Amino acid sequence: MGIADWIEIGRMDELGRMDTPVHRIDARAKALVTLAFIAVVMSFPRREVSALTPFLLYPVVLLSLGRIPARHILKKILMAAPFALVIGIFNPMMDRQPVAAIGSFVVTSGWISFVSILFRFVLTVGAALALVACTGMNRLGAGLGQLGVPRVFVVQLLFLYRYLFVVADEGGKMMRSVELRSDGKRSLRFRAYGSLIGHLLLRSMDRAERVYRAMVARGFDGEIRVLQRSSFRWTDWNFVCGWLVFFIVARGWNLADGMGHCLARILP
Amino acid sequence: MSHHLVEVRDLFFAYPDGTEALKGVSFRIGHGAAVALVGANGAGKSTLLLHLNGYLSTPRGEVRIGDTSVTRETAAQTRRAVGMVFQDPDDQLFMPTVGEDVAFGPLNAGLPPEQVERRVAAALERVGMTHVRGRPPYRLSAGEKRAVAIATVLAMAPDILVMDEPSANLDPRARRRLIELLLSFEHTRIIATHDLELVVEVCSRVIVLDDGKVVADGPARELLDDEALMLAHGLERPHRLRHLHPH
Numbered sequence: 001m002g003i004a005d006w007i008e009i010g011r012m013d014e015l016g017r018m019d020t021p022v023h024r025i026d027a028r029a030k031a032l033v034t035l036a037f038i039a040v041v042m043s044f045p046r047r048e049v050s051a052l053t054p055f056l057l058y059p060v061v062l063l064s065l066g067r068i069p070a071r072h073i074l075k076k077i078l079m080a081a082p083f084a085l086v087i088g089i090f091n092p093m094m095d096r097q098p099v100a101a102i103g104s105f106v107v108t109s110g111w112i113s114f115v116s117i118l119f120r121f122v123l124t125v126g127a128a129l130a131l132v133a134c135t136g137m138n139r140l141g142a143g144l145g146q147l148g149v150p151r152v153f154v155v156q157l158l159f160l161y162r163y164l165f166v167v168a169d170e171g172g173k174m175m176r177s178v179e180l181r182s183d184g185k186r187s188l189r190f191r192a193y194g195s196l197i198g199h200l201l202l203r204s205m206d207r208a209e210r211v212y213r214a215m216v217a218r219g220f221d222g223e224i225r226v227l228q229r230s231s232f233r234w235t236d237w238n239f240v241c242g243w244l245v246f247f248i249v250a251r252g253w254n255l256a257d258g259m260g261h262c263l264a265r266i267l268p
Numbered sequence: 269m270s271h272h273l274v275e276v277r278d279l280f281f282a283y284p285d286g287t288e289a290l291k292g293v294s295f296r297i298g299h300g301a302a303v304a305l306v307g308a309n310g311a312g313k314s315t316l317l318l319h320l321n322g323y324l325s326t327p328r329g330e331v332r333i334g335d336t337s338v339t340r341e342t343a344a345q346t347r348r349a350v351g352m353v354f355q356d357p358d359d360q361l362f363m364p365t366v367g368e369d370v371a372f373g374p375l376n377a378g379l380p381p382e383q384v385e386r387r388v389a390a391a392l393e394r395v396g397m398t399h400v401r402g403r404p405p406y407r408l409s410a411g412e413k414r415a416v417a418i419a420t421v422l423a424m425a426p427d428i429l430v431m432d433e434p435s436a437n438l439d440p441r442a443r444r445r446l447i448e449l450l451l452s453f454e455h456t457r458i459i460a461t462h463d464l465e466l467v468v469e470v471c472s473r474v475i476v477l478d479d480g481k482v483v484a485d486g487p488a489r490e491l492l493d494d495e496a497l498m499l500a501h502g503l504e505r506p507h508r509l510r511h512l513h514p515h
Contacts, residue, residue, distance in 0.1 A: 013364040013404055091304065138364060162362055169463055210359040217352040218424060219376035 015068055016136025022066035027135050027143025029200040033058075033243045034131045038124045040247045047112045049178065051254040052119055059126040066134035073129045077122060084121035088114045137161045141224060151223060158224055162211075167204045174200060272299040272334065272427045272456045274320065275417075279329030281315055281480075289315040291480035292329070297456060297473075304467040304488060305460040307477035308502025313460040314355075316477070320430050320458065323348040333428065347375060351426030351455075355433045357413035361405035366397065366416050369405055373424040391423035392416075395449060411442025418449065428456040435463040463494055464506040476501055 022030075037058050039263075044052060063070055095110030132140060141158045145151060174196060212220075249255070274297040281290040289312045297303050305313050318324040319331050331338040338346045356362050363369040370391055375382040392398045395415040400408060405416060412485070413432065421429065434450070434478035435443045450457065450470045461467060467474060467488055474491045476484040478501045484491050491497060495505045 017364065017402075131269075136364065138368070207359065210354065210356065211362060213318070213323055214352075214360040215362070215372075216323060216356050217354075218346055218373035218420065219347055220372075221344075221376060225372075225375040 003212050012133055013073070013136060015066075015133040015236055016139070018067065018134075020066050022062055022134045024235075025239050026232050026236040028147050028232065029240045030062075030131055030135055031140060031143050031147065033240055034127050036244060036247055037127050040251050041120055043251065044116075044120075047116055049111055049112060049116050049119060050256045051250070052116070052123065052140045054250045054255040055123055055247075057246070059123065059130045062127070062130040062134055066130070068133045069129060073126060074135065076129050079127050081121070084118055088117035088121075091117070120198065138224060145223075151170070155222060155224065163204070163208055167200070170203045170207060171200050174203075273297070273332070274428060274456060274458065275330075275332040276319070277330045279316070279319060279326065279331065281319065281326045281328075284482070289480055290319075290326075290329075293477070293480070293482055294483060295475055295485055297458065300454055301473060302450070302457040302459070302471045303475060304471040305458060305475050305477060306462070306464065306467065306503060311477040311501075312401075312480040313477055316399060317352065317430055317458070317460055319353050319430075319433055322346045322394040335415055338512045348424060349426055350406070350426055350430055351416055352427045353423035353429065353434060355436060357410070357417040360417045360420060361413060364404055365402055366392070366408070367401040367508070369416065370401075370420050370423045373420060377424065387423045387425065391419040394422055395419045396445075410437045410440075411439065411445065413437060414442065415449070417437075426455065428458065429453060430458045430460075432460050434459060435461060435466050436507060450475055464503065465508055467509045468492060468506050476503070478502070491504050 022067060037055070041052065041055055059073075062068070063073060091114040092110040095108060095113065097109045098106045099109050099112065100107045124215060135143070141154045144157070145154045178192075178196065274309065276296075277294050278320065279290050280288075281504050282288045293312070303508040305316065307313055316500060319338070320327070320333070320342070322331075322338045325338070325340060333346050333349050336342050336345060345363060360429045361369050363372055367388055370388045371384050372470045379387070388401075389398070392401055395418050397412060397419055398472065405413060418434075419429075435446055438446060443463075447466055447469050450459070450466075457470075459467070459471060474484070474488045475482055476491065476497070482489065483501060484494075484497055489509065492506055494510045497503075497506050
């Protein structure tokens with residue numbers, strides 16, 4: 001079991017190759033909607049939480065109709081979570097203005113913005129992962145290219161994805177050799193880590209050079225071509241329009257609040 | 269016009285750090301020949317191979333494939349004629365599925381989809397790997413990976429096959445299959461290897477490299493049987509030949 005297995009990059013490719021209604025939707029449509037989703041989620045004021053909740057619908061629909069196991073995506077979100085925590089953690093300390101109290105616990109506006117940051121992080125990263133899982137990285141790359149994203153960026157993105165696997169593999173091998181020679185102790189001296197990471201970089205670069213060489217030998221000219229040509233169909237238009245309308249409505253009106261009021265009125 | 273000829277004339281090459289890897293290599297390989305490139309580690313084999321498809325180029329010396337001199341301008345054309353199978357299949361296979369990987373070369377050549385499809389099917393069939401078409405390459409065994417790596421190159425319909433250590437990391441059965449596959453090809457084959465037993469079976473000619481120079485070039489059995497020559501250049505006389513002439 002190496003690091004590559006742990007990251008499960010291959011699993012993402014496998015999921016991307018499945019055939020479900022969501023997978024059949026054109027990569028361009030999904031990419032557009034996901035970008036719009038991220039933009040809208042990010043556009044909310046910084047202390048907003050409740051109005052964001054309806055946006056959970058998009059990643060949840062993608063995952064469930066795409067038959068993507070939510071556990072797999074959650075695991076990946078958790079792996080990236082430290083970044084969001086680091087960004088958000090100072091808010092409760094800096095912004096101590098009280099806004100509400102639950103029992104003896106005073107909720108400050110800093111805590112609310114912290115929760116908002118984390119929630120947005122889960123929404124956006126979740127949607128991006130769901131997009132990759134139900135499209136496949138190569139098809140997504142081809143779709144972005146067709147949308148007019150410059151080739152340099154598309155190829156960068158595809159390689160970033162591919163080499164993650166390469167680096168993880170090299171890293172896994174090095175950690176194994178360290179483990180075998182460290183007499184059962186897991187901890188390493190600080191200096192050893194420095195040298196380890198340096199070596200990992202050099203080895204990954206060598207490996208990348210060899211992969212590139214093999215690609216050039218097969219006529220690689222900066223563009224990754226995919227066999228299946230995609231055409232934009234009615235369902236794709238419906239997908240794009242339907243979600244955009246939902247985003248606009250959910251951005252304009254707090255649907256969660258509205259639903260709460262509705263329920264309060266109906267229920268005696 | 270034939271692309272099957274490979275001619276290397278007085279090739280010199282030094283890496284940017286000053287290491288002189290090739291110091292005047294010359295040879296000529298004719299149509300359909302199977303030639304082994306042997307020599308100790310660091311003799312210059314891999315460097316030489318990278319010149320054959322124009323990945324490396326040097327102002328000193330010349331490589332000709334058919335009637336074309338390999339230069340930066342003709343590299344694309346050369347790469348279609350010279351199929352290169354690298355030492356580590358993991359470096360060569362990077363698409364999500366075997367089928368997509370085999371299609372990579374033909375798609376880059378700009379072939380229409382139906383023809384790509386035919387090429388992919390034929391190449392996989394040729395190496396007996398049709399059944400793994402939909403699988404991701406990293407899930408295959410070393411022998412399967414090697415066979416698929418060869419298929420990715422066959423799909424480009426090259427005239428010349430260049431292989432770097434094709435039998436490395438293979439178990440005996442996979443190695444046997446590889447040998448049979450190599451014997452069945454009609455391409456001009458250039459095989460850099462330390463597996464001298466494989467050379468005896470597959471190649472009719474051997475070029476011995478040492479320190480960036482060709483030190484011997486001749487019929488495979490004759491050269492490999494020359495114990496003094498083999499030992500002088502970090503090699504060994506193959507067992508198969510020892511059994512032919514009892515000592």
